[in-house]
Amino acid sequence: MNAADVNLYLVGFMGTGKTTIGRAVALRLGFVLLDSDHEIERLRGKSIPEIFAAEGEPAFRGMEREFITGGHPAERTVVSCGGGLVTQPGMLDLLKQKGIVICLHASIETILARTARHRNRPLLAVENPEERIRALYAIREPIYKQSGTVILTDGRPLHDITGHVIRTWRRDAADFARKNRE
Numbered sequence: 001m002n003a004a005d006v007n008l009y010l011v012g013f014m015g016t017g018k019t020t021i022g023r024a025v026a027l028r029l030g031f032v033l034l035d036s037d038h039e040i041e042r043l044r045g046k047s048i049p050e051i052f053a054a055e056g057e058p059a060f061r062g063m064e065r066e067f068i069t070g071g072h073p074a075e076r077t078v079v080s081c082g083g084g085l086v087t088q089p090g091m092l093d094l095l096k097q098k099g100i101v102i103c104l105h106a107s108i109e110t111i112l113a114r115t116a117r118h119r120n121r122p123l124l125a126v127e128n129p130e131e132r133i134r135a136l137y138a139i140r141e142p143i144y145k146q147s148g149t150v151i152l153t154d155g156r157p158l159h160d161i162t163g164h165v166i167r168t169w170r171r172d173a174a175d176f177a178r179k180n181r182e
Contacts (some may be wrong), residue, residue, distance in 0.1 A: 011147050
């Protein structure tokens with residue numbers, strides 16, 4: 001495998017900028033951007049809240065695993081992963097077998113501000129979304145920090161974050177391609 005073709009998987013908590021940054025990175029690299037949540041919605045013909053309501057979170061997590069194991073191209077793709085995808089047992093290892101994993105990180109305050117604008121988040125369809133975010137964040141943060149290089153997205157211009165992600169991907173993709181040739 002050529003280092004210039006290695007997939008990039010962006011992981012992190014909701015509201016850290018995975019889709020926005022993924023779009024900018026994919027454009028600069030000439031890659032396809034796939035958002036795991038959007039792809040699952042497209043394939044199922046239902047929104048994430050509808051899937052959660054009708055089938056439950058465990059079924060949705062199975063759909064995420066299915067998407068990662070074989071629902072996307074093996075090369076030249078940036079995948080913006082849903083916030084809970086990497087927290088499933090074995091998923092981080094699976095992602096690392098398929099490409100480079102970079103974790104986008106933001107403060108709780110930034111996440112609260114960004115997620116307040118969106119209503120398509122079934123895990124926040126509760127009486128106190130802030131409390132829910134803080135609880136989920138506390139559980140997920142240690143997993144995110146183990147997932148790969150962590151890049152902060154708070155208060156930084158998009159082009160700065162995009163450049164940082166691309167530099168990190170290039171460095172790690174060279175190692176990934178070398179190991180996969182051996």
